[in-house]
Amino acid sequence: MSEKPKRRHSAALFIRVTPEHEEMIKRAAELAGTSVSDWIRSSLIRTARKDIAEAARYEAAGQAQE
Secondary structure (H helix, E strand, C coil), X not given: CCCXXXXXXXXXXXXXXXXXXXXXXXXXXXXXXXXXXXXXHHHHHHHHHHHHHHHHHHHHHHHHHC
8 A cells, every 4th residue: 555645835824822722722633643733734724625615605506596
């Protein structure tokens, strides 16, 4: 079985969070068994895909009504 090639992450995003949110994020990453960076990346990408798909559905529904 071949392994997936690792992607190079070359873009960086910087965010500020409260100390409470930082601890929550660290705990979630720990529970998932992954690094904080990997957890944040996968969570953000999953949410972005969902939001984009949802917006596309609304857009398509709006165009169908025209």
